[in-house]
Amino acid sequence: MDTPIARHDNPFHAGEQAVHERLGIRERMVGLGQRVIRTAMPEQHQRFFEQLPFMLAGSVDGDGRPWASVLVGQPGFVQAPGAKRLDFHTRPIPGDPLADGLAPGAQLGFLGIELHTRRRNRVNGHVVALDAGGFSIEVDQSVGNCPQYIQGREFTWVRDAADLQPRGTEALTALDAEAQALIQRADTLFIATQAPAAADGADVATGRGADVSHRGGRPGFVKIEDDRTFLVPDFTGNFFFMTLGNLQLNPRAGVLFIDFDTGDLLTLTGTAEVVWGGDELKAFDGAERAWRFRVQSGWRLREALPLRWAFRDWSPHSTLTGTWAEAEARREVQRLAQTWRPYRVTRIVDESRVIRSFHLAPADGHAVPPFQAGQHLPVRVKTATGELLHRTYTISQAPSEGGLRLSIKREGVTSSHLHDQVHAGGVIEALGPRGQFTIDAALRRPxxxxxxxxxxxxxxxxxxxxxxxxxxxxxxxxxxxxxxxxxxxxxxxxxxxxxxxxxxxxxxxxxxxxxxxxxxxxxxxxxxxxxxxxxxxxxxxxxxxxxxxxxxxxxxxxxxxxxxxxxxxxxxxxxxxxxSLKRRPDGAAAAPTPPAPAANQATVTFLRSGDAAEWTPEHGTLLEFAEGKGLNPPFSCRAGHCGSCATRLTAGRVTYAEPTAWRPADGEVLLCCAVPAAGGGERITLDL
Ligand code: FES
The missing domain is CATH 3.40.50.80 (Nucleotide-binding domain of ferredoxin-NADP reductase (FNR) module)
Known part of the structure; x- marks a missing residue:
């Protein structure tokens, strides 16, 4: 019988609810959880488990340490005689810590995963029978899972399915070079976690002991930080947050890496801590969060599996994600946002009679800068006579698509020059992307x-x-x-x-x-x-x-x-x-604050050179003043629209004759429109 859970208003335990609360999805998840978390397996899951040659198991050993393991057998080694029971006609791989956690009454988590179809389903239960030939569980919870981040692989047997004896067993207390190499090239891992039972038994009633989950990405998605620590990004999944929820209550975790080519297993136990944000994460394409795993001990079981897998194709979701190396390269280029970088034109495509797209790749060996959809790039090109032309162009592609595409209408001097004089293979220069016209793809409002x-x-x-x-x-x-x-x-x-x-x-x-x-x-x-x-x-x-x-x-x-x-x-x-648009603010429009009066005279210090000079109104804007002193601050529109000239003001005050369309951040000034302000702006310092 396919029975949705009915014992709780909220089928998630306290740790999962804490994550839902944190992410503002608590209400939504209650309804979803009630619909999809069942206390028995649907028929479809029963048949699915019966056709698998392997399943993942999550267990907890006698010392309370979680482990992720593999159970193997000829398809049919798992049988579902009913919606509430699974019989496993196999035993743990010799040397696998699962043997320690397999005891009558033990609460285990299982994941059935078929790499060639990307199907997966999970089930949790407790052991009700155990003998030399296998064991049985009574199902407590059954959940369908999505196919995201599963790389396509085809399996073959390389020896008898019953031959589970590893060809070598090594205990590890840290990640040796071989373990690090496997982790660095891994595109798949499995993590076991466990929520402890609440004192009042409420979490036992949700029916899960250990859980085991799949994680996938591109090779390099796991970053080795040292010989005991690695960092794993957390991509958008089914929003249940069972693993992260468990970690809120119990930081212990087990992680399994499978070498799909050799059949080796690397199974580790330790602790995991959730990383909720930070610059490192922001630069990682697709990463919403991460978790940092610290190894306490582990095992390498050589050629433990009688199965091997041939890689077939990438999960389309994995291809939308980054790697830590790419994230680091992006952080590096963020530091170059105010530098004119060279870009090579790799392709030119006519989009209409007057609009032409220029596809660009960095020509300085650094990465493509991260940007948000809708942002633009301040561009400068040099004419045959050496004149520098400036203009700002919108990037006409999504940030996750790689490269940069500018789509430019033949109009005005700079754009016409690009259309007529810049060809594939040519080089133009650009500052880092900027712009405040962006969209939040996560909103539900049309x-x-x-x-x-x-x-x-x-x-x-x-x-x-x-x-x-x-x-x-x-x-x-x-x-x-x-x-x-x-x-x-x-x-x-x-x-x-x-x-x-x-x-x-x-x-x-x-x-x-x-x-x-x-x-x-x-x-x-x-x-x-x-x-x-x-x-x-x-x-x-x-x-x-x-x-x-x-x-x-x-x-x-x-x-x-x-x-x-x-x-x-x-x-x-x-x-x-x-x-630029003349806006009518919402509500009773507050009377606009008149701009502060400009100073009659000011001492402007340029932080980087340490030079100081006297400014008077005849010098014009701070951009004109800086240029007059031989400096070359970046600019594009020179009218307060694009943000190209935004510069840090480390001391003093400035004022603008008119409000600018670009809203400078706190501590920033738009040089192209700003002048020193009276009453505090007589001594200003610019980060130039
Ligand atoms: S150059 Fe565009 S805002 Fe100053």
Whole structure:
């Protein structure tokens, strides 16, 4: 009988609930847990376990140390005579600590995993029978698992399935060179943890003793920190957080690495501590958290398995994740954010009659800088006469896609130079990515992306990012992408958006609005885009709007949305270049604070050189002043829109004649618009 748990309002124990609480998903998980955590195995799981040649087991030895182990046998060695019972016609591999934890009444965790189909299901139970030929468990909990991060592998037998004798057994108290090498190339591991029973027995009633879980990623996803410690990223999974929940209550853990080529096992026990954040994690693609494992002891069982596996393919989810080496390289390049770095143009693609994409790869040996979808890159190119041209361009791709793609309209001096003079193999220079026009892919509120003309570029980045993150997290933020163009031949990314629309699996609605109907794709609307048309395209909902396009278009749309009652906070707009927007703040508008008066004279110290000079209003902005003193601070728009010139102010005060579209962070100034302020700005120090 397939019985959902019914004994608790919340089927998760205190440790799991603490994690859910921390991540703000407690309410959601109660309902989900009640639906999918069962007290008996569904028929499908019973048959699945019966066809497996191996299963993972999590146990706890007599000293309370968890271990992750493998049980092996010809398919059929596991039998499910009913929904509440599993019979294992095999014994632990000789030398495996599972033998110690296998006793009548012992609570064990099991994971059935089929690498060639990426199916996996878990089951927990307690031992009800044990003899020389095997053991049986009564099922306490049964949970289906997702296929994420499982690399495709095909298995073969290399000897009799009953021959489980390792060809060598070595006790370890630390990670020797061989163990470290296996861990460094591993793309898969298994972790066993155990939540202790609460004094009132509540956690026993949830039916789980030890748990065993799978973790996968790209080789290099486990970082060796020293000969007793390694760090493992935690990617988005099923949100149950059974492993991390157990660790909240009991830091002891066991970790198993399988050498799929040799059949060696490396099984370790020790403690694990959850790492909830930090710069190291931020730079790791896909890592939400991590756990750091400290080895206390372990075993290497050589050629213990009569099975071998041939690698077939990467899990599509694993390919969206990084490695620690990449994370370190990204952190390194973050330090170069204010440096003009060379990028080689690796490919040029025409996206429309006037928009051309330039694919870039770093030409200085450093990594691609991390960025958020929607951010832009300040670019500079040198003309044949040696003149430096500056401009800022949006990165038109998702951060997890590798490389950098700038999609540029032939318009103005810099863009025309790029179109006409820069070819594949050429080099341009860029500062680190920046920009505050970004999107949160994790929100559930529908996002309406409206891009007109070349204003489609950030929308392409947003849509690619939201769809990719939706695939990674198995829940996609609903999107309406409205592309406005004058004509079909001026509409960029037509095929790409169509493909993305299909990949989004219903979560994205693509609408095309063209002023001229010739060659328009099926379903395109006749422009211009009006508010009445917008109302027909969008269902009634609490949307968040993202706008990018020519200034007049943006302002009219913004004003119209505000008149319809859409809050200012729900309208995001790309604000660099001439497309700056005049906003009407929500609520009773506070009277704008008048800018502080400028100083009549100030001493400006440049921190890096230690030089100081006298500034007076005739010197203009601090950018002009610094340039006049022979310095070359980075800049792009010179109008307070792009953030390229943001510089740390370590002493004194500055003021701006007008509020800037870019909001400098605390302790930062926008050199292109700032001047020393009266009453505190007479002595200022800039990190230049
Ligand atoms: S150069 Fe763009 S904000 Fe200063």
């Amino acid at each position: 996002a309406v992306l409206i891009g007109a003309g070349v204003g489609i570029t950030p929308m392409v980045a947003f849509a690619r990012h939201v769809v990719t993150e939706g695939f990674r997290n198995r829940r996609t933020r609903p999107l309406h992408l409205i592309q406005v163009a004058r004509s079909e031949d001026l509409r960029a990314f037509g095929a790409e958006l169509q493909t993305l629309n299909q990949r989004a699996n219903g979560a994205m609605k693509l609408h095309v609005v063209l002023d001229e109907g010739e060659g328009a794709p099926e379903g395109a609307r006749q422009g211009p885009l009006t508010l009445d048309m917008l109302k027909t395209l969008l269902p009634f909902d609490d949307h968040e709007f993202f706008l990018c396009g020519p200034p007049g278009f943006m302002q009219a749309l913004y004003d119209g949305l505000r008149d319809l009652g859409v809050r200012d906070a729900r309208i995001q707009a790309e604000a660099f270049g001439p497309s």
